[in-house]
Amino acid sequence: MSEHELHSTSLEMSVLAALMTIANCYEQLDTKPTVDDFYAARHRYIFTAIEQLALRGEEYDMTLVKNHLQQQGLFDDCGGDDHLNTIMYESSTSLFNVNSYVIKLKKFTERRQVDEVGKKMIILAKSPDADDLTLRAQDLINTLENPDRNKTLIHIADASIEALDIIEQRLSRQRNNTGLAYGVNTGLSTVDYIVGDIEPTHFCVIAARPAMGKTTLAQMIALNAARRNHAPTLFVSCEMTGDQIAARMVSALGRIKFSDIKRGTMSEQDYAMWIDTTTRILNDLPLKIEQKAAATIPEIRESARKVKSEYGSIGLIIIDYLQLLRDPTQRNRYDEISQISRQLKKLAKDFHCPVVALSQLSRDCEKRKPPRPILSDLRESGQIEQDADQVLLLYRDEVYNQNSQEVGVAEIIVAKNRHGATGTARVACVLEMCHFADIQGEVE
Numbered sequence: 001m002s003e004h005e006l007h008s009t010s011l012e013m014s015v016l017a018a019l020m021t022i023a024n025c026y027e028q029l030d031t032k033p034t035v036d037d038f039y040a041a042r043h044r045y046i047f048t049a050i051e052q053l054a055l056r057g058e059e060y061d062m063t064l065v066k067n068h069l070q071q072q073g074l075f076d077d078c079g080g081d082d083h084l085n086t087i088m089y090e091s092s093t094s095l096f097n098v099n100s101y102v103i104k105l106k107k108f109t110e111r112r113q114v115d116e117v118g119k120k121m122i123i124l125a126k127s128p129d130a131d132d133l134t135l136r137a138q139d140l141i142n143t144l145e146n147p148d149r150n151k152t153l154i155h156i157a158d159a160s161i162e163a164l165d166i167i168e169q170r171l172s173r174q175r176n177n178t179g180l181a182y183g184v185n186t187g188l189s190t191v192d193y194i195v196g197d198i199e200p201t202h203f204c205v206i207a208a209r210p211a212m213g214k215t216t217l218a219q220m221i222a223l224n225a226a227r228r229n230h231a232p233t234l235f236v237s238c239e240m241t242g243d244q245i246a247a248r249m250v251s252a253l254g255r256i257k258f259s260d261i262k263r264g265t266m267s268e269q270d271y272a273m274w275i276d277t278t279t280r281i282l283n284d285l286p287l288k289i290e291q292k293a294a295a296t297i298p299e300i301r302e303s304a305r306k307v308k309s310e311y312g313s314i315g316l317i318i319i320d321y322l323q324l325l326r327d328p329t330q331r332n333r334y335d336e337i338s339q340i341s342r343q344l345k346k347l348a349k350d351f352h353c354p355v356v357a358l359s360q361l362s363r364d365c366e367k368r369k370p371p372r373p374i375l376s377d378l379r380e381s382g383q384i385e386q387d388a389d390q391v392l393l394l395y396r397d398e399v400y401n402q403n404s405q406e407v408g409v410a411e412i413i414v415a416k417n418r419h420g421a422t423g424t425a426r427v428a429c430v431l432e433m434c435h436f437a438d439i440q441g442e443v444e
Helices: 009-021 043-054 062-072 080-089 095-126 133-142 156-176 187-193 214-227 242-254 259-263 268-280 296-310 333-351 363-367 383-387
Strands: 202-208 234-235 289-293 317-322 355-360 390-395 409-417 425-431 435-437
Touching: 009 043, 009 062, 009 080, 009 095, 043 062, 043 080, 062 080, 062 435, 095 133, 133 363, 187 390, 187 409, 187 425, 202 214, 202 333, 214 234, 214 242, 214 289, 214 317, 214 355, 214 390, 214 435, 234 242, 234 296, 242 259, 242 268, 242 289, 296 317, 296 333, 333 355, 333 383
Parallel strands: 202 355, 202 390, 234 289, 234 317, 317 355
Antiparallel strands: 390 409, 409 425, 425 435
16 A cells, blocks of 8 residues: 555645634534544644644634744744645635545544554564464454554643543533433433443443343343434343344333233234334334354454444443353453453443443342342452442342332442442332333432
């Protein structure tokens, strides 16, 4: 591949010209460029000046950009007046075109990243002493899923700008009253009040003893993400088949009793509702089910790549459940679960999306009275507790207590929340129709 195929000087100049000519151009862009989208060093300097002025709320026409560069001692490095005039007077500019120009610039950025990885792969292949060639090659490929993972060194001011952009996205959703999450949430107001949003790069664990409703809660998060947030979602089911997951979702959306589905005793109205739910709702959802027992992390990565390729992005990965995943490189179960936990956290960072994993709890919690779960009950590895950003524990008193006063109620215990509060939310347990619901509850 020749060098000119990896960048376009004219495109870079056109974007810079538009930014310095059209009022508030940077703020109006649908997709904002980054400094890495500019190949030429002098164009990187000019864009950085524009970006810094814009983020300060200042104007950024040619004169003001020139003054800023002079103050930084970078004006001559940018080619001085000659190159700035060339940019301004020899490049096409319009707000309509600049958005498409930025998208094309980002395509060149992707090409350069692929080219760089390819060169590293060749060096790796020719290295006579390289161990674990396949794993190291896979790690290089993984950098293409989220190129930002290579940016391990970041200036504090850039980190502050990135944090401000995330805050602005949250505020925008509040101002527009959309109810959408930055990332995903459960759709249960009492739970979301405590947890907040399960954000991109977050690793959230939902844990409980059997029959508490783990899969039901995961299914609600998946439907909420795909239906309300339009987030392309991958549901990895190591335990149930795709038709079983679909039946549960239809039960929840169509309010069809799951017992009638299992026994085959649905009414004609139920059948009509099933068809309507499938054609009117499920057919349009960006939701894929990977039905594979004993799945491995590389297999999940491959499925995530397919979802991202089909929809252009991936907004959520759900694992049902963690203890059914396998890592054949590990010799004992404790190390295997620990490595899987670390890899799931890495998966969230690499794809820049939330990963929600279900987990079993040990039987030790049932020795307590009442058998309400705690963090230390997480099964087979303390690494899960360490890696997780959020840990939600499910408890239903009626399962253990025949005289329970909490029939039809589930507790969702936010036992860990790295980025927010902890507490307990009470929700209505409607497992006969495969969902939880808000009640006039309380947050303890």
